[in-house]
Every structure is written in C-alpha cells, then in structure tokens.
Amino acid sequence: MENYRLTEPRYEAMNYRRCGRSGLLLPEISLGFWHNFGAGVDPDKCRAIVEAAFDAGITYFDLANNYGPPYGSAETTFGRIYAQSLRAHRDEILVATKAGHDMWPGPYGEWGSRKNLIASLDRSLERMQLDYVDIFYSHRPDPYTPLEETMQALVDIVRSGRALYVGISKYPPEMAERAYAYLREAHVPCLVYQGRYNMLERGHEEEILPQAAAEGVGYVAFSPLAQGLLTDRYLNGIPDDSRMRHSQFLKESVLTPELLAQLRAWNEAAREEGLTLAQYALRWILRRPEVTSVIVGASSVEQLKNNLKAVSAR
Numbered sequence: 058m059e060n061y062r063l064t065e066p067r068y069e070a071m072n073y074r075r076c077g078r079s080g081l082l083l084p085e086i087s088l089g090f091w092h093n094f095g096a097g098v099d100p101d102k103c104r105a106i107v108e109a110a111f112d113a114g115i116t117y118f119d120l121a122n123n124y125g126p127p128y129g130s131a132e133t134t135f136g137r138i139y140a141q142s143l144r145a146h147r148d149e150i151l152v153a154t155k156a157g158h159d160m161w162p163g164p165y166g167e168w169g170s171r172k173n174l175i176a177s178l179d180r181s182l183e184r185m186q187l188d189y190v191d192i193f194y195s196h197r198p199d200p201y202t203p204l205e206e207t208m209q210a211l212v213d214i215v216r217s218g219r220a221l222y223v224g225i226s227k228y229p230p231e232m233a234e235r236a237y238a239y240l241r242e243a244h245v246p247c248l249v250y251q252g253r254y255n256m257l258e259r260g261h262e263e264e265i266l267p268q269a270a271a272e273g274v275g276y277v278a279f280s281p282l283a284q285g286l287l288t289d290r291y292l293n294g295i296p297d298d299s300r301m302r303h304s305q306f307l308k309e310s311v312l313t314p315e316l317l318a319q320l321r322a323w324n325e326a327a328r329e330e331g332l333t334l335a336q337y338a339l340r341w342i343l344r345r346p347e348v349t350s351v352i353v354g355a356s357s358v359e360q361l362k363n364n365l366k367a368v369s370a371r
C-alpha cells in the first residue's frame with residue numbers, strides 16, 4: 058500500500074478559530090462525509106478529497122454512524138483512508154461522529170437512549186479503525202428519552218475514553234440550555250453545537266447562535282452551501298451528476314423561479330467581489346464571530362479547492 062506523503066507547509070493556508078471557551082481550535086472550513094463517501098463512490102476519489110483537505114489545513118472530519126449510503130459506509134471509507142494516509146497523523150486531526158438518527162433495526166437503533174449512543178459509538182470506532190473520536194455528538198433531540206439519560210451517556214462516553222469532547226446537533230434552544238447546564242455540572246462541558254445555517258436558512262441567528270456564544274459553546278454550520286444550491290451548480294439547469302438528481306435530500310421542486318432569481322443575483326454580487334457564489338456564501342457565514350467552522354461537502358477535489366479559497370481569499 059502506497060504511503061501518503063503530506064505536503065508541507067499545510068497549516069499556513071488555513072485560519073483556525075477557538076471553539077467556544079475550550080482549548081480546541083477548529084479550521085474555518087471542515088470536511089463532511091454525509092454524501093460523496095458511500096460504498097458506491099470510487100475509493101481513489103474519496104481518498105484524494107480527504108488528502109487534499111488535510112494538505113490544505115483541514116483538520117476536522119465530520120462523520121455520523123449512518124452516513125453513506127448504505128448506513129455506516131462513509132465511516133468504513135474514512136477508516137480505510139485513515140489507515141492508508143492519516144494514521145501517522147492521528148494527533149493532528151479531529152474526527153467526529155454522531156448517533157441519534159435511525160441506524161439499525163429494532164428499538165435500540167436510533168434516538169437518544171444510553172443503549173443507542175454507546176453501542177453506536179462502539180460500532181463507529183470499529184468501522185473507522187479508531188480507538189477514540191475527538192468529538193461525539195447527540196445527532197438530534199429525542200422527545201421520548203429523558204434529556205438527563207442522553208447527557209449522562211455523553212458524560213460516561215468521555216469518562217470511558219471513547220471521546221474527548223461532546224456536542225449536540227439540531228437541539229431547540231430550551232433543550233440546548235438544559236443540555237449545556239447538565240454537561241457543565243458534570244464537568245464535561247458541551248464543546249460545540251452543530252446546526253444548519255446558510256444564506257437561505259438563517260433561523261439560528263435569533264437564538265441558537267447568541268445562546269451558544271453566551272454559554273461558551275462553539276458553533277459549526279452544516280450544509281453551508283444549502284447542499285449545493287449556493288454554488289454555480291444549478292444556475293443553468295440541473296446537472297446529471299448533481300445531488301439534486303441523485304439524492305432524496307435535495308428535491309428538484311425547491312428550485313423555483315424565485316429561488317433561481319435570488320441565486321443569480323447573489324452570483325452576480327459574488328462576481329463583483331471576485332468570488333464564486335460558493336466562496337461568497339461561505340464567507341457570509343464566517344463573518345459571524347459565533348461561528349467556529351463551516352462543514353462543507355464536496356464531490357470532487359476541484360469543488361473543495363474552490364471552497365477553500367473562501368479562506369485564502371481574505
């Protein structure tokens with residue numbers, strides 16, 4: 058197996074931001090594995106994207122138990138790339154995974170029980186060939202399980218050495234408040250809130266962002282490009298190789314004439330600043346001091362490199 062030779066110097070091209078009131082710095086741009094790393098994707102392409110990311114100073118890789126398809130396969134892909142390219146650099150990278158969405162059949166395969174979180178993380182570690190993850194998230198709020206059970210599972214996961222830090226994702230403000238308080242009292246403070254925030258979805262500006270900042274919790278924005286809408290991808294039709302053609306998560310019906318007109322106007326504004334629409338959209342998020350990092354998806358090295366210029370263009 059060919060060893061990966063890293064390009065130096067790597068860290069100069071990236072800016073790093075402190076994650077809340079913690080000791081951890083995150084790169085302004087991180088790489089997500091929700092799409093583009095499943096079982097059907099060319100392994101060499103996956104590896105090239107991850108290596109290009111690390112070479113550019115991206116140190117945070119964001120996964121979840123059920124990323125694929127099929128579920129688990131993005132973690133398996135990451136594990137293979139880790140073994141080939143990154144194992145010698147384990148202390149230079151942050152790997153995150155999550156549990157909470159549906160993963161395996163039966164009553165323990167989803168939500169926020171202690172059973173689900175601990176069993177899921179153990180399987181994730183196996184797939185990723187890791188001894189521990191850097192960040193473990195409760196992937197979504199659970200209306201049925203007592204919040205205390207979910208939070209205590211996170212605390213015990215950290216105490217057991219399976220994770221260094223914990224985070225929450227998509228929690229409404231009142232549940233986030235209780236989660237932050239519980240974790241702080243247990244001396245495992247919540248490191249980070251992960252939420253959907255982009256030029257088309259600004260709901261978190263009102264409560265979630267100020268709350269995280271006040272609590273000393275970092276904030277990472279997922280789907281910062283609205284799954285590709287905030288790029289040049291759909292400005293002139295729907296490409297055959299696009300997420301909109303292939304994924305149930307981005308429906309063609311969202312691309313209304315009104316949205317297209319808005320995207321074209323933003324594209325023009327971006328061009329006037331010498332930016333692509335994707336760079337413009339990422340910089341728009343990073344203007345907020347509460348935001349620690351944006352987690353981008355990329356289906357090619359070219360897309361990733363384009364997005365990385367949102368940082369270096371400053």
Ligand SMILES: NC(=O)c1ccc[n+]([C@@H]2O[C@H](COP(=O)([O-])OP(=O)(O)OC[C@H]3O[C@@H](n4cnc5c(N)ncnc54)[C@H](OP(=O)(O)O)[C@@H]3O)[C@@H](O)[C@H]2O)c1
Nearest residue numbers: 089090091279280281282283284285288299300353354356
């Ligand atoms: N916590 C949660 O519940 C949650 C939910 C969703 C996502 N996430 C995390 O956030 C990560 C990012 O989410 P996302 O994939 O939706 O992010 P995104 O960055 O909004 O969208 C990524 C997609 O946009 C297109 N794209 C990216 N850069 C481009 C460029 N420069 N030019 C043209 N098109 C470009 C690609 O689409 P094509 O594939 O069409 O090329 C790519 O797959 C996920 O991988 C995951 O780690 C978390």
